[in-house]
Amino acid sequence: MKHFLDIADFSAEEIRGMLTLGLELKAEQKNGQSRPLLKDKVLAMVFQKPSLRTRVSFDMAMRTLGGDALYLSPQEIGLGKRESIADIARVLSGYVNVVMARVFAHDHILELAKWSSIPIINGLSDYNHPCQAMADALTIMEEFGDLKGRTVTYIGDGNNVALSLMKVVTKLGAHFRIAAPENFGLSANDIEQSLQFAQLSGGSITQFHDPSAAAEGSDVIYTDTWTSMGQEEEAKMREKVFPPYQVNQTLVNLAKPQAIVMHCLPAHRGQEITDEVADGPHSRLFIQAENRMHAQKAILINVMNGIEDDAK
Ligand code: CP
Numbered sequence: 001m002k003h004f005l006d007i008a009d010f011s012a013e014e015i016r017g018m019l020t021l022g023l024e025l026k027a028e029q030k031n032g033q034s035r036p037l038l039k040d041k042v043l044a045m046v047f048q049k050p051s052l053r054t055r056v057s058f059d060m061a062m063r064t065l066g067g068d069a070l071y072l073s074p075q076e077i078g079l080g081k082r083e084s085i086a087d088i089a090r091v092l093s094g095y096v097n098v099v100m101a102r103v104f105a106h107d108h109i110l111e112l113a114k115w116s117s118i119p120i121i122n123g124l125s126d127y128n129h130p131c132q133a134m135a136d137a138l139t140i141m142e143e144f145g146d147l148k149g150r151t152v153t154y155i156g157d158g159n160n161v162a163l164s165l166m167k168v169v170t171k172l173g174a175h176f177r178i179a180a181p182e183n184f185g186l187s188a189n190d191i192e193q194s195l196q197f198a199q200l201s202g203g204s205i206t207q208f209h210d211p212s213a214a215a216e217g218s219d220v221i222y223t224d225t226w227t228s229m230g231q232e233e234e235a236k237m238r239e240k241v242f243p244p245y246q247v248n249q250t251l252v253n254l255a256k257p258q259a260i261v262m263h264c265l266p267a268h269r270g271q272e273i274t275d276e277v278a279d280g281p282h283s284r285l286f287i288q289a290e291n292r293m294h295a296q297k298a299i300l301i302n303v304m305n306g307i308e309d310d311a312k
């Protein structure tokens with residue numbers, strides 16, 4: 001059973017293969033030549049948290065490839081409340097071909113995968129956001145050709161998005177920098193794991209507290225919300241800690257002249273990113289959001305056994 005739960009579960013070759021396929025599928029769609037590679041396949045989308053991009057991009061990915069998608073809201077499913085995760089996984093396995101789930105506890109994604117007889121795709125947990133990272137890597141590839149040797153700098157909270165970005169960047173031979181406030185960085189265990197990816201790929205990881213030092217000479221400046229879903233009660237405290245980590249024009253001016261600015265969205269304009277940067281010439285925010293769909297077409301094809309070969 002092939003799931004898509006964590007970037008760490010895939011080799012650099014597998015990741016590159018999916019990204020290359022994603023770019024091909026994007027070109028096909030732009031030319032009006034999408035193939036029905038997932039004809040008659042149905043994706044169930046299970047959400048415990050709100051979403052715009054993940055919901056619509058997965059739905060459109062399925063439709064574009066000739067399949068269909070079902071949206072299941074938090075109220076309908078009651079993951080682990082109305083019914084056990086193990087039972088939900090086995091029931092859905094009898095109806096649909098693949099499940100994408102957005103959860104709070106990462107263990108819930110692992111539990112779904114444990115009991116499911118169809119592929120499970122992680123559409124974000126409190127721990128990681130691997131589909132986002134694939135779209136991010138695809139966007140950087142599109143811009144620069146390859147990630148190898150590029151410097152990708154994340155400014156802000158060491159959260160789920162930062163973690164998956166670090167994993168994909170170090171898998172693909174780029175240099176990952178993170179500037180986070182004290183006690184808001186990535187965990188030592190996760191950094192240790194990605195350092196091993198970097199050793200294999202020729203990449204590196206550097207941690208900063210000073211965002212200016214981190215931004216200097218970067219190819220990519222990336223940020224995300226200061227308060228993730230589920231941390232709402234910490235919002236006031238975080239609004240006091242994070243202002244020095246705002247991605248504004250002064251910070252972007254320290255990066256390379258051709259640098260791009262990325263954000264997984266939703267953006268909190270005036271907090272982690274200014275309007276000037278989000279709407280400015282370096283911004284790739286909306287291409288990045290669109291690329292969710294193209295990267296996820298490749299992920300869907302990859303996890304569905306037997307379909308992968310037809311797509312190549
Ligand atoms: N980036 C992202 O996952 O957006 P949504 O929360 O809108 O799905």
Ligand code: NVA
Pocket residue numbers: 124159160161224225227228229264265266
């Ligand atoms: N870090 C954010 C990402 C949203 C797509 C969150 O978890 O809320």
